[in-house]
Amino acid sequence: MREVAVIGVGMTKFGELWDMSLRDLFVEAALSAIKSAGTDSIDSIYVGNMSGGQFVGQEHLGPLMADHLGLGGVPAARVESACASGGMALRSAYLEVASGMSDLVLAAGVEKMNDGADVTGVLATASDQEEEVYYGVTFPGLYAMIARAHMEKYGTTEEDLSWVSVKAHRNGAKNPHAQFRRVMSLEDVMTSSVVAEPLRLLHCSPVTDGAAAILLCPLDRASEFTDKPVKILASGAATSSLTLADRADPADLDVVELSGNRAYEMAGVTSDDIDVAEVHDCFAIAEICCCEALGFVEKGAGKDAAKNGVTDLGGKIPVNVSGGLKSKGHPVGATGIAQAVTVIEQLKGEGGEVQVEGAEIGLAQNMGGSGASSVVHIFQGV
Amino acid sequence: MPSPRYHREIPARYRLEAGKCSDCGKVLYPARKVCPACRSQEMEKVNLSPKGTVVTSTVIHVPPDEFLNEAPYAMAVVETPEGARFMTQVVDCDPATVGPGMELDLEFRLIQKEGNSGILCYGHKGVPA
Numbered sequence: 001m002r003e004v005a006v007i008g009v010g011m012t013k014f015g016e017l018w019d020m021s022l023r024d025l026f027v028e029a030a031l032s033a034i035k036s037a038g039t040d041s042i043d044s045i046y047v048g049n050m051s052g053g054q055f056v057g058q059e060h061l062g063p064l065m066a067d068h069l070g071l072g073g074v075p076a077a078r079v080e081s082a083c084a085s086g087g088m089a090l091r092s093a094y095l096e097v098a099s100g101m102s103d104l105v106l107a108a109g110v111e112k113m114n115d116g117a118d119v120t121g122v123l124a125t126a127s128d129q130e131e132e133v134y135y136g137v138t139f140p141g142l143y144a145m146i147a148r149a150h151m152e153k154y155g156t157t158e159e160d161l162s163w164v165s166v167k168a169h170r171n172g173a174k175n176p177h178a179q180f181r182r183v184m185s186l187e188d189v190m191t192s193s194v195v196a197e198p199l200r201l202l203h204c205s206p207v208t209d210g211a212a213a214i215l216l217c218p219l220d221r222a223s224e225f226t227d228k229p230v231k232i233l234a235s236g237a238a239t240s241s242l243t244l245a246d247r248a249d250p251a252d253l254d255v256v257e258l259s260g261n262r263a264y265e266m267a268g269v270t271s272d273d274i275d276v277a278e279v280h281d282c283f284a285i286a287e288i289c290c291c292e293a294l295g296f297v298e299k300g301a302g303k304d305a306a307k308n309g310v311t312d313l314g315g316k317i318p319v320n321v322s323g324g325l326k327s328k329g330h331p332v333g334a335t336g337i338a339q340a341v342t343v344i345e346q347l348k349g350e351g352g353e354v355q356v357e358g359a360e361i362g363l364a365q366n367m368g369g370s371g372a373s374s375v376v377h378i379f380q381g382v
Numbered sequence: 383m384p385s386p387r388y389h390r391e392i393p394a395r396y397r398l399e400a401g402k403c404s405d406c407g408k409v410l411y412p413a414r415k416v417c418p419a420c421r422s423q424e425m426e427k428v429n430l431s432p433k434g435t436v437v438t439s440t441v442i443h444v445p446p447d448e449f450l451n452e453a454p455y456a457m458a459v460v461e462t463p464e465g466a467r468f469m470t471q472v473v474d475c476d477p478a479t480v481g482p483g484m485e486l487d488l489e490f491r492l493i494q495k496e497g498n499s500g501i502l503c504y505g506h507k508g509v510p511a
Contacts (some may be wrong), residue, residue: 063407121446130391131412132469135493135505136442136449137457144440145459152482196443241418245459245467250438 008037048089048109086336153312172323179329204259208329271295336366
């Protein structure tokens, strides 16, 4: 395996982007990544996308996006793993460069969710249609059950969940790309409408349009394209049951622990070595579970992490300095790439108002379904 | 769920038929070809007892369109005495009273209607024991 570096990144604004189509979003982010690397030669493209088919009626995104980038002829395909589609697209691109098959490979994630589709219904296809959706559960409902199991097992409270959202918005208010650039108080969160008990609206990530892109090349060629390459130390992925009922314990996200441990082993680092992390906070409870599963805090201590500042800027391990999925927005297929973009910018010292001083090693964790798939990438500034 | 798919689910949904791994004893509902715990393909058929205990639960306030008239309603992961776990609605009670540890009977009920001219979809729901 060759060592692989990130040589360019790009992303659109996240939000309700009524004037932009699925392809417009993709092209803007991809061109930005390609431009930042100063090249016009791309060998291969992976498109991270959960459900173009259901959101806007468009499949076959590989050739569509290659054509619209002016790169007709280049191999291109869509990668899907529900909300982990972006992370899995990045993994695919990484593997293609690491294998020696190609040199310049683009991984770009995109989702157009605000175009009239039944968003709740489309997202629910990431859970088990026959065993879960059939009986009337929603996606927030599944995470609500994880939250209630966590409360039962570890004593987590609704206030603990709410501090995660407060932290997310405090960070996201400083992120020019974020969908909701505003601070939220604990009271705002705890008085928002109930979606699925115990989760309220402000414990849930929003419906978002957006795209993000990353350009990779072999580390030994990176200096041709950038003064600040960032090395990919590891890619770890894992799967679990789609059904929440078939997990060993619904209070823990085993799939995140498995993917994280694979990434730590490959990188030769531990959770203590991580200086900054973006984790998949599609719901407030998910950030708590992910921080535990990745070893940032002990099992059961995740509930106090946001409240006590452990995961805040200046804390032991700053988590979701971008504002996370909660405040930045969650265009599902783009999220995994956007998380990586944030970590890469941090390692280059380009984190702006939310820069973690001296950050050398960073982690991005992207999850699909109610914890059925997870992919972790670990990066290091060069 | 489209009608052609529905008939395949009838043994599990109507009769609570499950599979039991002959090698490790894990009970799988609905039945599967391969045991996810030990990868054995030796399975026997078992019928689940129509009762269970709530493992975790929620109350859905923002429902899918098919369940619009029922909200707010309780959903739970339940475990039967045989050790099978699955998702079900919990009805005939105040949804706020549903929580981990609650004992349920599983009753045959209408789950949803498939559009205006589609079939009626049945299965089991939990009611307080």
